[in-house]
Structures are given as C-alpha cells and as structure tokens.
Amino acid sequence: xxxxxxxxxxxxxxxxxxxxxxxxxxxxxxxxxxxxxxxxxxxxxxxxxxxxxxxxxxxxxxxxxxxxxxxxxxxxxxxxxxxxxxxxxxxxxxxxxxxxxxxxxxxxxxxxxxxxxxxxxxxxxxxxxxxxxxxxxxxxxxxxxxxxxxxxxxxxxxxxxxxxxxxxxxxxxxxxxxxxxxxxxxxxxxxxxxxxxx
Amino acid sequence: xxxxxxxxxxxxxxxxxxxxxxxxxxxxxxxxxxxxxxxxxxxxxxxxxxxxxxxxxxxxxxxxxxxxxxxxxxxxxxxxxxxxxxxxxxxxxxxxxxxxxxxxxxxxxxxxxxxxxxxxxxxxxxxxxxxxxxxxxxxxxxxxxxxxxxxxxxxxxxxxxxxxxxxxxxxxxxxxxxxxxxxxxxxxxxxxxxxxxx
Amino acid sequence: xxxxxxxxxxxxxxxxxxxxxxxxxxxxxxxxxxxxxxxxxxxxxxxxxxxxxxxxxxxxxxxxxxxxxxxxxxxxxxxxxxxxxxxxxxxxxxxxxxxxxxxxxxxxxxxxxxxxxxxxxxxxxxxxxxxxxxxxxxxxxxxxxxxxxxxxxxxxxxxxxxxxxxxxxxxxxxxxxxxxxxxxxxxxxxxxxxxxxx
Amino acid sequence: xxxxxxxxxxxxxxxxxxxxxxxxxxxxxxxxxxxxxxxxxxxxxxxxxxxxxxxxxxxxxxxxxxxxxxxxxxxxxxxxxxxxxxxxxxxxxxxxxxxxxxxxxxxxxxxxxxxxxxxxxxxxxxxxxxxxxxxxxxxxxxxxxxxxxxxxxxxxxxxxxxxxxxxxxxxxxxxxxxxxxxxxxxxxxxxxxxxxxx
DNA sequence: AATGAATGAGTATTCATTCAT
DNA sequence: TATGAATGAATACTCATTCAT
Numbered sequence: 001x002x003x004x005x006x007x008x009x010x011x012x013x014x015x016x017x018x019x020x021x022x023x024x025x026x027x028x029x030x031x032x033x034x035x036x037x038x039x040x041x042x043x044x045x046x047x048x049x050x051x052x053x054x055x056x057x058x059x060x061x062x063x064x065x066x067x068x069x070x071x072x073x074x075x076x077x078x079x080x081x082x083x084x085x086x087x088x089x090x091x092x093x094x095x096x097x098x099x100x101x102x103x104x105x106x107x108x109x110x111x112x113x114x115x116x117x118x119x120x121x122x123x124x125x126x127x128x129x130x131x132x133x134x135x136x137x138x139x140x141x142x143x144x145x146x147x148x149x150x151x152x153x154x155x156x157x158x159x160x161x162x163x164x165x166x167x168x169x170x171x172x173x174x175x176x177x178x179x180x181x182x183x184x185x186x187x188x189x190x191x192x193x194x195x196x197x198x
Numbered sequence: 199x200x201x202x203x204x205x206x207x208x209x210x211x212x213x214x215x216x217x218x219x220x221x222x223x224x225x226x227x228x229x230x231x232x233x234x235x236x237x238x239x240x241x242x243x244x245x246x247x248x249x250x251x252x253x254x255x256x257x258x259x260x261x262x263x264x265x266x267x268x269x270x271x272x273x274x275x276x277x278x279x280x281x282x283x284x285x286x287x288x289x290x291x292x293x294x295x296x297x298x299x300x301x302x303x304x305x306x307x308x309x310x311x312x313x314x315x316x317x318x319x320x321x322x323x324x325x326x327x328x329x330x331x332x333x334x335x336x337x338x339x340x341x342x343x344x345x346x347x348x349x350x351x352x353x354x355x356x357x358x359x360x361x362x363x364x365x366x367x368x369x370x371x372x373x374x375x376x377x378x379x380x381x382x383x384x385x386x387x388x389x390x391x392x393x394x395x396x
Numbered sequence: 397x398x399x400x401x402x403x404x405x406x407x408x409x410x411x412x413x414x415x416x417x418x419x420x421x422x423x424x425x426x427x428x429x430x431x432x433x434x435x436x437x438x439x440x441x442x443x444x445x446x447x448x449x450x451x452x453x454x455x456x457x458x459x460x461x462x463x464x465x466x467x468x469x470x471x472x473x474x475x476x477x478x479x480x481x482x483x484x485x486x487x488x489x490x491x492x493x494x495x496x497x498x499x500x501x502x503x504x505x506x507x508x509x510x511x512x513x514x515x516x517x518x519x520x521x522x523x524x525x526x527x528x529x530x531x532x533x534x535x536x537x538x539x540x541x542x543x544x545x546x547x548x549x550x551x552x553x554x555x556x557x558x559x560x561x562x563x564x565x566x567x568x569x570x571x572x573x574x575x576x577x578x579x580x581x582x583x584x585x586x587x588x589x590x591x592x593x594x
Numbered sequence: 595x596x597x598x599x600x601x602x603x604x605x606x607x608x609x610x611x612x613x614x615x616x617x618x619x620x621x622x623x624x625x626x627x628x629x630x631x632x633x634x635x636x637x638x639x640x641x642x643x644x645x646x647x648x649x650x651x652x653x654x655x656x657x658x659x660x661x662x663x664x665x666x667x668x669x670x671x672x673x674x675x676x677x678x679x680x681x682x683x684x685x686x687x688x689x690x691x692x693x694x695x696x697x698x699x700x701x702x703x704x705x706x707x708x709x710x711x712x713x714x715x716x717x718x719x720x721x722x723x724x725x726x727x728x729x730x731x732x733x734x735x736x737x738x739x740x741x742x743x744x745x746x747x748x749x750x751x752x753x754x755x756x757x758x759x760x761x762x763x764x765x766x767x768x769x770x771x772x773x774x775x776x777x778x779x780x781x782x783x784x785x786x787x788x789x790x791x792x
Numbered sequence: 793a794a795t796g797a798a799t800g801a802g803t804a805t806t807c808a809t810t811c812a813t
Numbered sequence: 814t815a816t817g818a819a820t821g822a823a824t825a826c827t828c829a830t831t832c833a834t
Contacts, residue, residue, distance in 0.1 A: 023311055029825060039799045041827075050825065110308050112223055120367075148380050151361065155384055158360030159353040166352060169318070182346050186353055190388030227808060228817095237816045239810080248808060421706055425804060435820045437806075446804065506704050508619055516763075544776050547757065551780055554756025555749040562748060565714070578742050582749055586784030623829060624796095633795045635831080644829060 008046050011036045012057045020099035024107040029053075051111075055118050058108060061100055065093050066125050073129075079137030080188055086133065087160060087187070088180040094164050095176045105161075105168045130156050134191065143191040156187055206244050209234045210255045218297035222305040227251075252306060253316050259298055263291055264323050271327075277335030278386055284331065285358060285385070286378040292362050293374045303359075303366045328354050332389065341389040354385050404442050407432045408453045416495040420503040425449075447507075451514050454504060457496055461489050462521050469525075475533030476584050482529065483556060483583070484576040490560050491572045501557075501564045526552050530587065539587040552583050602640050605630045606651045614693040618701040623647075648702060649712050655694055659687055660719050667723075673731030674782050680727065681754060681781070682774040688758050689770045699755075699762045724750050728785065737785040750781050 002008055014036035019027040029050055033040045047053045069089045076082045094101045108119060130153045137143035143152070163183065167176055212234035217225040227248055231238045245251045267287045274280045292299045306317060328351045335341035341350070361381065365374055398404055410432035415423040425446055429436045443449045465485045472478045490497045504515060526549045533539035539548070559579065563572055608630035613621040623644050627634045641647045663683045670676045688695045702713060724747045731737035737746070757777065761770055 025310055028823095033800095040801095040825090041799055042797085044826065045797070106311060106314075110310060112308065113221055113304075116308075147384075148377075151377060151380055151384060154360045154364060155353065155357040155381075155388070158356035158358075160356070162352045162356030162359065163349065169315075179346075179349060182349055183353075186345075186349060186388040189390055190353070190384040192387055226806090231817095238808090238818095239816055240814080242809070243814070419707055424802095436804090436822090437820055438818080440805070441818070502707060502710075506706060508704065509617055509700075512704075543780075544773075547773060547776055547780060550756045550760060551749065551753040551777075551784070554752035554754075556752070558748045558752030558755065559745065565711075575742075575745060578745055579749075582741075582745060582784040585786055586749070586780040588783055622827085627796095634797095634829090635795055636793080638830070639793070 002046050005046070007036070007038060007042065008056075009060075011038065011043060011046055011053065012060055015053050015057050016061075016099050016103050019107045020102040024110040027107075051115055054108065054111065054115060055122075058104065058119050059122050062104070062122050062126070065089075066129065068093075070129065073133070079133050079140060079142045082133045082136070083156070083187060084180070084184045086130070086156075087184045088177065090160050091164070091176045091180050091183075094168070098168075098173075101164070101168050105165045127153055127157060137191060142188075144193055147191055152191055155190055159183060159187060203244070205234070205236060205240070207258075209236065209241060209244055209251065210258055213251050213255050214259075214297050214301050217305045218300045222308040225305075249309075249313050249316075252309065252313060253320075256302065256306065256317050257320050259302070260320050260324065263287075264327065266291075267324075267327065271331070277331050277338060277340045280331045280334070281354070281385060282378070282382045284328070284354075285382045286375070288358050289362070289374045289378050292366070296366075299362070299366050303363045325351055325355060335389060340386075342391055345389055350389050353388055357381060357385060398442050401442070403432070403434060403438065405456075407434065407439060407442055407449065408456055411449050411453050412457075412495050412499050415503045416498040420506045423503075447511055450504060450507065450511060451518075454500065454515050455518050458500070458518050458522070461485075462525065464489075466525065469529070475529050475536060475538045478529045478532070479552070479583060480576070480580045482526070482552075483580045484573070486556050487560070487572045487576050487579075490564070494564075494569075497560070497564050501561050523549055523553060533587060538584075540589055543587055548587055551586055555579065555583060599640070601630070601632060601636070603654075605632065605637060605640055605647065606654055609647050609651050610655075610693050610697050613701045614696045618704040621701075645705075645709050645712075648705065648709060649716075652698065652702065652713050653716050655698070656716050656720065659683075660723065662687075663720075664723065667727070673727050673734060673736045676727045676730070677750070677781060678774070678778045680724070680750075681778045682771070684754050685758070685770045685774050688762070692762075695758070695762050699759045721747055721751060731785060736782075738787055741785055746785055749784055753777060753781060 011032065015027070015032045018032045018035050022031065029043055030040050032053065033043050036043075043053070047056060069086055072085050072089055073082045076085055094105075109116070111119070131149055134143065134147065134149050134152045134156070138145060138147055138149070160183070163179060164176075167173065209230065213225070213230045216230045216233050220229065227241055228238050230251065231241050234241075241251070245254065267284060270283050270287055271280045274283055292303070307314070309317070329347055332341065332345065332347050332350045332354070336343060336345055336347070358381070361377060362374075365371070407428065411423070411428045414428045414431050418427065425439055426436050428449065429439050432439075439449070443452060465482055468481050468485055469478045472481055490501075505512070507515070527545055530539065530543065530545050530548045530552070534541060534543055534545070556579070559575060560572075563569070605626065609621070609626045612626045612629050616625065623637055624634050626647065627637050630637075637647070641650065663680055666679050666683055667676045670679050688699070703710070705713070725743055728737065728741065728743050728746045728750070732739055732741055732743070754777070757773060758770075761767070
C-alpha cells in the first residue's frame, strides 16, 4: 500500500506548500519533487500523474477533516449544537493550516472541469454530513418542518465557504474563529421559525 | 471609445459562447475570433490581451445586471422586500442566459488568481448593494441590531452563489425561480431575531 | 494547399538533412526547424505532428521517384528493357542524393510500427510497378510462364534493396551505377528459363 | 562464464517473447525481467546493458541457426543442392518460431544504427556462408564464371529476407516452405547462364 | 547472487501575441 | 482598420541503470 509509505505523505505535503506559494499554474512537478526532496521520477512511483497528486491531496486532507468533524459531532446531542461544532471546526481547520486553506479555497478551483468533478466527489461527503444535521434538526423540531433541506445545506455551506474564501484572500487576517458564534446564530435563525420582530 | 463600436460587443458575445461551449481552457483567442467573425489580430485592436476580454466580459454583463437590480430595488420600500427582489432577480438572471451562467459560475473561476481578483473588483459593486440592504434592514429594525453586516452579506451572497453553482452543474434543470421565496425566507430569518421555537 | 507553399518543401528538405546527419532518434523538431530557418511553431502550420513530417517526406520523395520511373519505363518496349531502366533509375536515384538514401534506407526504418506501415503504403506503388513489369514479361514470353509473380517481385526488390542498404552503410563508396548491368542480368536470368549449363 | 548459467538463456528467451508481443519500443527492461522471473537489477548481472541483451539474443539465435545450416549443407555435394538446403532451412527456421521471426525480421530493425551495425556483424557469418556456396558454384561451373559474388549474395540474401519479411508482416499465413523450390529455381537461374528463351 | 526503490535526463506541442502588408 | 502567418517559451512523464541491503 503506497499510501502508507512515508514518501506518499511527503509528496502531498510538498504539493500543498508549492501550490500555496506559487499558485496552481506554477506548481510544476519538478518543483513539488524538489520540495519533497525526491527525484522527479519518484513522484510517479506514488502517483499516476500530476492530477492524481492533486486529487489525492484533496482526498487525504478533506477526508481527514470530515472524519474529525464526524467524531466531534457525535458527542453533541442537538442539531443546533452539532451545527455549531461543524462551523467552529471548519473555521478552525482553515485558520490552522493557511497553506492548505489557500490550496483548497483558491488554487484547486482553477483546475480543469475533470479534476473539479473529482474534487466535488470528495466534497459530497461533507455536504451529506450537513444534510444529516439539517434533517435531524427538522425531526427534533429545532428547525422548521417546511425547511428545504438542500437549500438549507446550500445556505450553510455557501455561507461558510464564502466567508472563508474572503478571509483567505484578505491580506490582513483577523481572528476567524470569532465568527463561529455569530455565523452559527445566523444559520440557526435561517433554519428556524420566526421571520421578523413584528 | 472602443467600447461603443459594434465589434467590441461582438467579440465579448463570441467569448461567452466559446467559453460556455468549450470551457475556459479550450477557449483560445483564435476560436473567439472565428466565432466573432474577425481575424485573430483584430481582437487586439479592441482588447489589450486575452485577460482583458474576460474582465471586460464580466464587467459588461455583471455591471449591466447590477444596474438592473438597482433599478428594481429602488421601487421597494422595506429591506425585506428589497432582498426578495434581489434574490428573485439574481435567479432570474441566471436562468435566462445559461451560456452566461456557465461562464460566470463555472468557467471564469478556473482563471488564475490575478484575474479572479479583478473579477472580485467588479463583484464588489454587487456586494455593496447587499450591504446597503442589510444596513437598511438593521436601521429599520427589520433585522437584528447586533447583526454583523459583512457576515450577513456573506450569507446572502454565499447562499445564492452556492445554490446557483449547484444548479448550473446539474444535468437536469428544475425551476430555479421557485427557490426564490424559500431562500428569501431563510435569509431573512437568518438576519432576524429569534433562534428556535423554544 | 499547404503543399505548394515554399515552407512545406523547405521543412521536408531540412528534415532529410537533419535525419541524415544526426540519425532518426536525434532528429528533434527544434533541430529541423532551425535547419529550415523557421520557428518551432511554424512546423505545425504545415504538418500535424512530427510523424506527419516523416510520412510526407517519404511520400514526396518516393512518390516523385515512382513517377519519374514510370515515365522512363513508358518509353521502353520489352519487359527486360523496362527492368533495366528500373534498376538503373533506382541505383541512380540513391547515388544522387546520399542524404535521402541514408534517410530512406537506414533511418526511417527505425521508426515505430505505425509509421512503418504508412511508409509501406507508399512503397506499395513501387512494388506494383515491378509486378506490372514481371507480368508483362511473362505475357511476352520474355519470362517463364510458371514464374511466381510475387516471388519475382520480392527477388527484384529484395536484391536492389539489400544492395543499396549495404552500399549506403559502407564507408568507402564505389560506383553504384556499374552494378546496374550485372544486377539486371542476374534478375532477368532469375525470371528466365534455363537453370544451369548442364 | 555467465553464458552457461540458466538465467542467461532465461532472460534472452524472455526478451524474445516480450519484444514479439509488445514491439521493440515497448520492450522495457522491467518487462523482460518480469517475464524472466527475475528482478530488474538481476538483468545487469548477466548483461552490460539493454543493447547487450538484444545483441546476445541475436548472436545466440542466429549463431545457432548458422551452425545448423552449416551442418546440413556439409552433406550436400553441389552448390545448387547446398543453396536449396540453405533456402529451405531458412524458411523452415522462420516458420517454426514465429516469435523469433517477428523479433529478427521486424522489431530488431527498429533499433538504432549502432545496434544494427553490431547485428550486421553477426549476420556476416551467414553472408559468408552464402558467399562460399556461390564461389563453389562458380568453380564447379554450376554458375557463370563472370558472376559477381557479392551481387549474387545480395540477391540470395535480399530475396529470402524480403520474402520472409513480407510473410511475417502478413496477417494470413500461407505455407512458407512451399516457396523454397520456386525461390531456389529463381536464384539458381539468376546465377546461371542463359538470359532469355531466344 | 539477488533485489527493487530511486534516480534524472530529455522533447513534442500549444497558443497568446506581433507586425508587415 | 483589418489581416493571419509567424513566433518561441514552457513542462509532464518514461525508463535504463544504479547501489544499499
């Protein structure tokens, strides 16, 4: 199993750094190899081609992230709490590894359609996680019974993603985690009952 | 003023078609020229370079869209009504011209960081429009007084954008406009007061 | 028609020189372009790819040679005379342009199977020419009636080809044309009646 | 002596199979090693480099073939009979081991000039054998006294080689051995006296 | 003797842009 | 204005060979 050999992770981590620092289109295989401390050809002992590095990168990192969140959420009892945990974890994840954030939020989105579709495949796991929380919230009556699940998920993911992307692109970084609580309140309100204060 | 000459729009419209049909990375200048019915070199009498075509495309189309929305919103009295108008207009705009939707939602996002930043510059006008509605809503007490304006805008834009992107990528197209009302309710709720039904 | 433009022939002639002097595997496109006095990219305005250069080269040169021989043969009345003309012309053709001889006899034979098959397609025209002479010789009773046409053609072509290849590979070049007459006598004898002097 | 160790032949036989089935340019050392059931590095304990495998292959197989023919010829008294034996043996050899025929007739000829010259060195032994028969034929007056020995050898070898190559390339295989007799008659005629039936 | 992971040199092709006409 | 032939920089991937074990 190639994935368990140290050079597999070594190359993926090198790719994250090279892409974050040089941009997607300037991340040549030779640069990644150099950063990883291996020969160009060694890359191809662990990955089929360049695209395979990028997909594997996304799978490893995002997949890992989804697992962590699933674990954290399991400990929470209400959908509202679970949603807070998801928002906090997501923002924390982004703030912790800015190289990775740049790669997933900005650079990897420049890839061609084929690669983006494979990336979307990985993302689906995350979106299903959100769906589960929304559905649970409806069942427990924390959320409106007439809530459109897909729309709610698009609100939750869209809000987080837009916020994170804006933050990653900013030059001056503020504390992203502080946004978790107000963002969570907005999203829960969005899924809740009353419309205005009238 | 080059922008008023017929070939200027001719080339931009050709670019929309070529990018929508071939994808961003297969939209060569020569293809756009052919579609526009001009010689390759002629492109450079109207645009500085390829990037300039794409930015101009976005400016023309998005700028036009913003103007239309501004007009429509002016006729509404409350922030809630204005937000509904914005959501409806946005979804309508996307549903009306699918070529353009593909280009702005999917293809143009594959461009490099530099181009994307310029595109974001154009988008700022739209985001400011949203900000104005949110601020007005707070002032009229339609929205919470402690609402984080930037966060609210990111929710509104993020939700619309994520929804539209998902819709554009789908093979089977449902009626996008039907989502305006429930999406609007979610967003207004998100900006409003009460959290849950407890 | 690209084939009539001067650069088309210019590139083919450059390819002959570069391949003859550097060998098939050291004949990079950039070298051919430099020899032709054009930019690398210009090659691709006239040829689909590198293989297309080589096929076109063979078609142009060999096709041209076949036409010339056909013309010369038309003036001869007997199959025996026609065969002499063919042998003489072939040897003359090889001796005249040694660069081309190296390319067709040695270098182009190193190409991959796909290219060789296309080259064989061009060669078929030449082999059919030989067949026609053999058949005519049989009909005029210059040759044996029980002569196997394909075998006779293989003897004629094989003998010429083996002789020419040996000559091209030799460092010291003797007068190739002097071999025409004795080679012709051998071939005519081979197609004729008596076996030995017993 | 490496040549007597079992793995030496094992690797050569593997090379014949791999080249015949994959073609010269797809016959990587690693494939040959796998087919031979040894590690890549082991190849280099028995051969200096890849070229050395191919030369050794040709030497072993062709050398073996020459020895066999020499034995068979020794039992014949006239040059004409010896030539028949040579032609028959050659065609039989090709028809018997089609893998080997593909390798020697088609694939090995794609090698570079340097390797082909070394192969020609091995072939010299066979060509000398032909020369001996021709010279004997002249001395015994079976053949013309003014016969050019080199030319006669080129006819004999060229005819057989061209015939065999054509046969190997054909998809539908006919009985090659049936060509021995008519081919022999043609060649003997070619070396003989009379030109035509006049 | 045997292994096999690691090495790293080498090249065809595309396409945005120019400029002589 | 308009043309379009010509330019030339830039990069992923293969595979023969090595050498530490």
